[in-house]
Amino acid sequence: MTAVPEPARVPAQLPARPPDGLPARTHVPDAEPADAEPFDLLGIGIGPFNLSLAALADPLPGLTAAFYDQRPGFHWHPGLLIDGATLQVPFLADLVTLADPASRWTFLNYLKSRERLFPFYFAERFHVHRAEYDAYCRWVAESLPSTRFGQQADSVRWNPGRAAFEVDHTHLDAHGEAEALGRTYARHLVLGIGTEPYVPEPLRPLAEAPAVPVVHSGRYTDERERLLAAEHITVIGSGQSGAEVFLDLLRARPAGRERITWLARTPAFAPMEYSKLGLEHFTPDYTRYFHALPEAVRDGLVPRQWQLHKGIDTETITAIHDELYRRTLDGGWPDAVLTPGVAVRTAGRLGTREVELHLEHVEQGTRSRLVTGAVVLATGYRERPLDRLLAPLAPYLRRDTAGRPSVDALHRLELDPAVTGRIYVQNAERHTHGVGAPDLGLAAWRSAVILNDLTGLLTGEEHYPLPARTAFTTFGLGGHPAAPGTGPGAAEQGLTRTGAPRRG
Known part of the structure; x- marks a missing residue:
């Protein structure tokens, strides 16, 4: 039940930045002033996953967020928009519904805004055309105030003096040519730089x-x-x-x-594999089960599950x-x-x-x-390596025995304690979270997990209540696993809670 993974968001080779002594940095139009307050969250890449996060972050009171993408606008796999091709997930797997069906950014609200709700109702379609999904995402991307296209993220450093990440970026014109350089600060990052053709x-x-x-x-x-x-x-x-x-x-x-x-x-x-119980491999329950397995077991499972995705x-x-x-x-x-x-x-x-x-x-x-x-x-596609973008942070990144970045249950890169900011990843964690990582059906849930963790840190409250159980299947022995933050000792584990929603 997987969808086509996101296209690449950053170039294969990042441009070198001018060394000291060359002409002064020209700031990007709409770039943040040097003394501006850091964003709470900066997203790098605007594919469906970070777009989901941007949409769910939009109504959160007091949370400052921006999302950068090097392209001039949103397009989802334009080369695969074959006439008649549909998504392999139901329309409920839009950007927000499975976390917040009352959101203004649902697919159904998109249809309503286009006066197409009744035609969709009579069409009795559960799986929508890819071209329609692309148009829906573009509607969201063009409407959100936090999305900023034509901004190519070049490198990320930790600035201990500001207790924030320092992101150098290049403003690109409509033809992809560099116009100006900029620098933005953010307390926390979310990387959704997508995948690249294999x-x-x-x-x-x-x-x-x-x-x-x-x-x-x-x-x-x-x-x-x-x-x-x-x-x-x-x-x-x-x-x-x-x-x-x-x-x-x-x-x-x-x-x-x-x-x-x-x-x-x-x-x-x-x-x-499209049986109802087989599809439960794309639930949060299975994701939690998979993450808790030993690394060697996880590595053996993914290739054997090829028919799932x-x-x-x-x-x-x-x-x-x-x-x-x-x-x-x-x-x-x-x-x-x-x-x-x-x-x-x-x-x-x-x-x-x-x-x-x-x-x-x-x-x-x-x-x-x-x-x-x-x-x-x-x-197919392969996850785009994070190392190019995060090269200055290499000494702070924890890695597994295969040299891959370690990702915790809440989709955070495991960092040295000297870095107090958090870096979340989207669709870069199949080795730790399983075959559901690139699946559109888990997009809204993962975005809600990330936002709950972030708002829990910033305000002590969480906005999106999440279900404690999502599958009839019990993966593993010892009873059905509780969702992170619902069991005893959740506070000590530093995991997200499923408390009452906080509405703005």
Whole structure:
């Protein structure tokens, strides 16, 4: 029940800042004056997760917050907004509803503001179009006073004299060019810098060259016409994006001359686990259970749970089979090859019009080669490393045995006590919180956990009451786990409480 992870928010290489002695820093329009009071919270990155946090923070009295993103405006995976593609989570998994259904920023209120509530009601849709979700998020992002686009965060330091984080950032114009430099202070941070497309090592040189189209699925709609012009197309990847790309290409090719190959490493083009009890892996209860497991156990669990978040929804599988079957009605078979269990060993170019893929079948142990005119890499996304942005804080970061940042139950990086500010992370904690980390269905709950922890620290009160139990399944022995802050000794644990809501 996972959604497509957030796109990348920071550049692969951050620009160097001018050393002392060069022209003085030009402050960004709307930048904070040097003597301004630090924000209580500064968010870096404005994808769905930090946008959820910004929306839930909006009504909190006395909390000062700002959210920066380097892009000129909000767009959610524009390259994957294929006609008819829907979210894999219900519309209730919007930015705020599962924490505050009375919020002004719900999806239903968005529909009402567009005079589309009755059409949505009669459509009887539980899963909305991706394009509609993108438009909803853009409505929220453009309406909130705390969101600031065109602001690229470059580096983060701890300033003990101000007891605040010092964030250097660059103001970008509409074309992404640097206009000015700025510096902002914040007592606490939340990082939602998103993910970046993953390109397997054998295919990276091909993806970086301009000749034959070898493109990640995140740019599919931008490159669609160029891909369709190829005599033969290969799609690599068995998840939802790979299935949607394959189906869209199949529908666009003439019967009998499809010339499409679909390859995947997984042992099958498998349906996503969508049973009701299976979906309880995307509840706060399972997140708490997973976080409490030993590191080695967590690391072993995530790859085995691939069908929870890397499978294909049954509607898309059915549509693919129906399309293939329809093409057999006049006799013959479609010229389409679907082969799971295949790894790409090496790849190279043949002239200027073709790519040669060297393949190995994992179970058979056999090898083959495939010549194709275009490749779509539906190979997913990886969490963008935090190290570039947090390099000045490296000595203060606690890490696990694999060198990854340690993240506590409340989504806070574990820092040296010398740093009294808190750094929260969103969608950078799959290794500590499990497969639900990138899932849109947990966005509002995680945002509420973060805000409750923050307001509990600042005011001693919390704004969003959270349920103590969210699943029928009891994960592990010893009774059903209580939500953080609901059991004995919660105050000593420093965990969030589920007290009465504080309303402004």
